[in-house]
Amino acid sequence: MPIKEDSHIFEKHQQRLKREKRVVMGWQVFILVGFFGLWELASRENWIDPLLFSSPSKVYNLLIQKFSDGSMISHTFVTLFETLLGFIIGTLLGIVLASLLWSSSRFSKIADPYLVILNAMPKVALGPIIIVALGPGYISIIAMGAIISVIITTIVVYTGFREVDPNYEKVLLSFGATRWQCFKSAVFPANLPVMISTLKVNVGLSWVGVIVGEFLVSKEGLGYLIVYGFQVFDFSLVMSALILIAIFAAIMYKVVERLEKWLIKHTT
Amino acid sequence: MSFLTLENVTHHYFTKNNYTKALEDISFSIKEGEFVSLLGPSGCGKSTILSIVSGIMKHTSGKVLLENKPITESELAIGYMLQQDYLFPWKTILDNVLLGPIIQDNVDSDRINKAKELLQEVGLKDVEDKYPSALSGGMRQRVALVRTLITDPKILLLDEPFSALDYQTKLKLEDLVFKLLHAYQKTAILVTHDIGEAIAMSDRIILMSANPGSIAKIFEVPIELRNEMPFLARRHPKYQSLFDKVWEELNKNEPQTV
Numbered sequence: 001m002p003i004k005e006d007s008h009i010f011e012k013h014q015q016r017l018k019r020e021k022r023v024v025m026g027w028q029v030f031i032l033v034g035f036f037g038l039w040e041l042a043s044r045e046n047w048i049d050p051l052l053f054s055s056p057s058k059v060y061n062l063l064i065q066k067f068s069d070g071s072m073i074s075h076t077f078v079t080l081f082e083t084l085l086g087f088i089i090g091t092l093l094g095i096v097l098a099s100l101l102w103s104s105s106r107f108s109k110i111a112d113p114y115l116v117i118l119n120a121m122p123k124v125a126l127g128p129i130i131i132v133a134l135g136p137g138y139i140s141i142i143a144m145g146a147i148i149s150v151i152i153t154t155i156v157v158y159t160g161f162r163e164v165d166p167n168y169e170k171v172l173l174s175f176g177a178t179r180w181q182c183f184k185s186a187v188f189p190a191n192l193p194v195m196i197s198t199l200k201v202n203v204g205l206s207w208v209g210v211i212v213g214e215f216l217v218s219k220e221g222l223g224y225l226i227v228y229g230f231q232v233f234d235f236s237l238v239m240s241a242l243i244l245i246a247i248f249a250a251i252m253y254k255v256v257e258r259l260e261k262w263l264i265k266h267t268t
Numbered sequence: 269m270s271f272l273t274l275e276n277v278t279h280h281y282f283t284k285n286n287y288t289k290a291l292e293d294i295s296f297s298i299k300e301g302e303f304v305s306l307l308g309p310s311g312c313g314k315s316t317i318l319s320i321v322s323g324i325m326k327h328t329s330g331k332v333l334l335e336n337k338p339i340t341e342s343e344l345a346i347g348y349m350l351q352q353d354y355l356f357p358w359k360t361i362l363d364n365v366l367l368g369p370i371i372q373d374n375v376d377s378d379r380i381n382k383a384k385e386l387l388q389e390v391g392l393k394d395v396e397d398k399y400p401s402a403l404s405g406g407m408r409q410r411v412a413l414v415r416t417l418i419t420d421p422k423i424l425l426l427d428e429p430f431s432a433l434d435y436q437t438k439l440k441l442e443d444l445v446f447k448l449l450h451a452y453q454k455t456a457i458l459v460t461h462d463i464g465e466a467i468a469m470s471d472r473i474i475l476m477s478a479n480p481g482s483i484a485k486i487f488e489v490p491i492e493l494r495n496e497m498p499f500l501a502r503r504h505p506k507y508q509s510l511f512d513k514v515w516e517e518l519n520k521n522e523p524q525t526v
Contacts, residue, residue, distance in 0.1 A: 167354050173324050174348035175368040175419065185371070189358050 054236040059243065062236045076244055079210060079221040082138055083252070086145015087206035093146065094153025095195060101154070102161040102187065103179070119155060123148040124212045131216055141213035141221070148209035149202040160194035161187050196260045203256050207249050270297035271455055272321065272423060277330035279316055289480035290316050294330070296474055296483065298455060303446075305458045305466035305473045307514070313481025314459040318425045321457065322348050334423070347421030347454075349429040353412040355400040361387070361411055362396040368419040379418070386414045390444060406437035413445060417452070424449065424456040430465065442469060442498040463514050467507060468498035475514065477521040484521050487514060 036056045042048045043055035050058075066072035101108040127144060134140040168186040169177075177185070214223025222241045229237030279291040291313045298304050306314040319325035320332060323339050323346070334342040345368075355364045365383045369375045384396060390410040400408055409429060416424060426445070430438040446469055449456050460466050466473045471494050477484040487510065493501045501507055 165354070167350055167352070168356065170324060170350065171348065171354050171367070171415075172371060174322050174346060174425075175371040177371045181371055185367070186356065189356070192358075 054239050058236045059239045063240045082141045083210045086142045090146035090149035094150045097154040098157035101158045118151045127216045136217045144213035145206040145209035149205040160191040164190045199256050271300040273297040273333040275331040279327045292480040292482045301453045303456045303470045305470040307466045308476030312476040312478035345419045345421040347416035347424040349416050349426045351428045353408040365415045426458040468501040
């Protein structure tokens with residue numbers, strides 16, 4: 001009975017995979033627990049200055065307290081809102097700009113040196129100018145979140161547009177397609193995977209832009225809590241803001257990853 | 269009356285620091301319903317001629333006339349088949365086939381039915397809703413053939429459409445294309461570097477030489493071979509003698525490097 005034998009080997013293979021997964025999970029949990037445990041211990045035994053480095057239990061208590069009085073919820077909400085909007089605006093604007101560059105080769109030649117400079121420039125350095133121009137409010141912060149990802153999106157997507165096999169265009173041209181039709185039916189859809197992969201990069205970038213924006217504007221949000229906690233020497237506050245940022249950035253990344261899988265499944 | 273005429277067509281390719289003459293003084297004409305092959309070594313400008321005839325590329329000098337009108341003014345549909353199928357991977361087979369009608373904005377139920385009929389005719393059943401990745405190379409090239417025929421082109425430009433296929437599939441597709449083009453009485457230009465393919469499929473062979481691309485000699489394929497299916501034509505006694513003549517001529521033009 002070779003079939004039964006084969007299925008037996010397959011079962012063994014599956015068991016091996018499962019065991020491997022459990023080992024990896026085990027290590028991951030161990031590192032997490034170990035980190036927080038060591039931090040707590042070090043803080044209690046005064047190996048590190050508890051005033052400077054706080055401790056997990058203090059951070060936990062602070063989070064519970066701030067969430068129950070509602071103040072943390074509003075800060076978290078503001079930051080999430082700014083990051084999401086900055087991320088969406090930056091990505092869409094980048095794709096629109098890339099499309100414009102593709103539509104006119106003269107425009108793209110003219111824009112080339114400026115794109116290089118803008119790309120090389122650290123965008124957060126523009127923060128003060130943006131705040132002066134748009135006012136010290138959430139609009140400036142959203143602009144920071146968007147501006148940090150827009151140029152790199154433009155460059156990556158435009159490069160993708162240009163790398164589409166010209167033979168697809170040749171097929172379309174032989175049917176008398178216009179340039180716009182070529183873009184719509186070949187160049188743009190062929191680049192969906194590239195655009196989706198820029199989404200993942202932009203999630204991280206938007207967080208950087210928004211947090212720096214909140215540092216500068218210093219009114220509300222998780223970035224403001226970090227700066228404020230630093231100024232009043234409340235490092236439990238700094239740490240709790242950091243932990244919230246880590247959690248929400250990870251969630252956003254996972255959501256984009258899901259979106260990527262779904263889009264690739266439904267567009268290719 | 270000639271259907272397609274090229275008169276003293278010359279074409280240059282420009283690069284930043286240099287230019288090359290891809291075609292020099294190309295003149296020939298094709299009658300309606302005729303099947304002509306452009307045969308020659310790589311780099312002799314065969315494909316450039318197709319790009320010019322299709323209107324995708326503009327020649328530097330000379331005249332290209334389709335039914336006595338300059339190619340740029342002609343409204344006649346042209347079918348272009350490339351070396352690979354270039355089916356759009358994100359579109360279903362039916363949407364791929366209807367690409368031309370979609371571009372020209374004349375999709376109706378008649379077209380859709382015609383697309384399905386043509387797919388059946390090339391031996392593809394129940395594939396309309398599949399994606400190109402589910403099909404083999406030969407099947408995909410058949411879909412590309414249907415995509416080319418759906419707009420009912422008056423002239424077909426075949427740019428080495430069989431060169432990327434395995435030998436067996438290639439022979440079968442040659443027969444299929446031959447049968448279809450004769451059934452619908454299409455005019456066709458086939459670009460190839462396969463001497464056997466050129467002899468088996470065409471009425472006339474235009475032999476080209478490279479540097480710059482020009483016409484070396486024109487061979488008439490004997491009437492006995494013209495009427496045979498490509499697969500059978502290869503067995504015909506006259507096939508070998510024409511093959512030898514073309515071979516000799518090709519070698520004459522080629523510097524002895526091998």
